[in-house]
Amino acid sequence: MPRDPRQIQLEIDAARESLAATLDQLAHRSSPTRLKAQGQAAVVRFLQSPAGKATMGAVGLFVTVVVVNSVRSRTRKRTAIGGRRH
Numbered sequence: 001m002p003r004d005p006r007q008i009q010l011e012i013d014a015a016r017e018s019l020a021a022t023l024d025q026l027a028h029r030s031s032p033t034r035l036k037a038q039g040q041a042a043v044v045r046f047l048q049s050p051a052g053k054a055t056m057g058a059v060g061l062f063v064t065v066v067v068v069n070s071v072r073s074r075t076r077k078r079t080a081i082g083g084r085r086h
Contacts, residue, residue, distance in 0.1 A: 028034065046052040 047056060
């Protein structure tokens with residue numbers, strides 16, 4: 001039994017509208033501005049959490065130790081090269 005051309009056209013139009021809606025949703029979900037805002041919000045939430053605060057404290061301590069060791073190492077090298085300083 002052949003299908004009615006009007007029915008076929010209605011099905012095509014419905015499929016087109018469905019695809020357009022899906023593309024709009026994908027465009028919204030993959031929007032760089034939206035993704036950036038979501039990422040920033042996630043980072044802020046993490047940094048305000050106890051785990052985030054502990055992580056930042058550990059990173060700060062690590063950086064401090066590295067800087068202090070670097071300064072000490074330079075001081076030792078200068079002292080060794082130039083002799084004792086009075």
